[in-house]
Amino acid sequence: MIKLDWPLTFTIILFGFVIRELFLRLQSWGSLAAAAKWQLIVGMVLVLGSWIGFSGSLNRSGYQPKVFNLPLLRFVLDQGMVIVYFRIAVLIPMDLKTGINVGALANDTMMALVVVFVLYWIWDLLGIWMASVTRNGGPKYGKTTWDSKKNMDVWTNERIAPNWPGLVITFVAFGLMVLIAAVIYPGRNLDEQSAERALMAATVLLVIYRFAKEVRTSWM
Numbered sequence: 001m002i003k004l005d006w007p008l009t010f011t012i013i014l015f016g017f018v019i020r021e022l023f024l025r026l027q028s029w030g031s032l033a034a035a036a037k038w039q040l041i042v043g044m045v046l047v048l049g050s051w052i053g054f055s056g057s058l059n060r061s062g063y064q065p066k067v068f069n070l071p072l073l074r075f076v077l078d079q080g081m082v083i084v085y086f087r088i089a090v091l092i093p094m095d096l097k098t099g100i101n102v103g104a105l106a107n108d109t110m111m112a113l114v115v116v117f118v119l120y121w122i123w124d125l126l127g128i129w130m131a132s133v134t135r136n137g138g139p140k141y142g143k144t145t146w147d148s149k150k151n152m153d154v155w156t157n158e159r160i161a162p163n164w165p166g167l168v169i170t171f172v173a174f175g176l177m178v179l180i181a182a183v184i185y186p187g188r189n190l191d192e193q194s195a196e197r198a199l200m201a202a203t204v205l206l207v208i209y210r211f212a213k214e215v216r217t218s219w220m
Contacts, residue, residue, distance in 0.1 A: 011054070011075075014082040018047055021089035028096055035102035035192050036092055038199035039109050043088050045203055046116070049210035050081065070130050070141065077126065081119050088112045106195035107187025113202055114181050117174035124167040131160045165216050173209040177202065 022043050029037065091108055092100065133140040139159040184190055184198045 011078045011082060014079065014086075015047070015051060015054075018082060018085045018089050021086065022047065024094065025089075025092050031096055032092070033100060033102055033192060035106060035195040035199060036100050038196050038203065039088075039092060039105055042109060042113070042199055042203050042206065043085070045206045045210075046088065046113070047085055049206060050085065052210065053213060054078075070126065070133070074123070074126055074130075077119055077123050081116060081123075084112050084116050084119070101188065102192045102195040103184075103190030104188045106190055106198045107181075107184060110177070110181035110184060110187070110198060110202060113177050113206075114174075117170065117177050120170045121167070121174055124163060124170050127160075128162045128164065128167065131162045163216075166213060169209065169212045169216060173205060173212075176205055180205070 022040065025040055029040070032040070088109055091105055091112075130141040131139070138157045141160065142156050143158040143160055145156055180198055180201050184194065187195070187198075190198075
């Protein structure tokens with residue numbers, strides 16, 4: 001059984017808002033230009049990949065956010081990521097009669113993706129920081145396990161290994177995303193073909209990034 005606490009539940013609700021906006025725009029799929037379709041694909045891949053990574057944390061809950069502690073920073077980062085996801089999800093207007101500037105759409109999407117990867121990088125750094133914090137000779141944020149008698153997650157003295165490989169993966173992906181964004185910047189006068197290629201490249205990078213992170217989590 002998956003165990004939820006309020007920070008995870010709150011984040012799941014925000015994910016629901018993002019998914020709703022994406023599906024509302026998917027209803028106009030047949031009326032969208034190719035670049036706009038790729039922008040929706042970027043949004044779906046981003047949210048799906050993030051959800052896969054986030055759902056893994058459902059079984060590692062137990063760090064309750066409190067005033068000025070590291071789990072609170074992690075919670076704030078979670079919300080920041082989902083807010084940027086929402087921004088990406090609503091870039092395509094619901095009223096297609098106003099038209100879509102595909103250059104601006106591609107540029108704004110890439111800028112938002114750069115912000116996403118900055119947040120990913122901070123998240124990984126925070127995880128390494130949490131793994132290094134000690135208390136009473138043991139890890140302050142050790143691994144957690146479910147205690148059926150107490151009906152709650154309890155901390156153990158088993159230390160979490162710092163995720164340096166994950167940090168490197170995120171940093172490399174961030175650099176590549178910045179490169180794609182820099183190539184099209186400021187992008188508002190891009191032709192549809194160039195905008196489409198930029199969004200396709202972003203999609204491929206997101207897929208490779210998520211695959212690399214999942215492989216690292218599963219095999220290392």
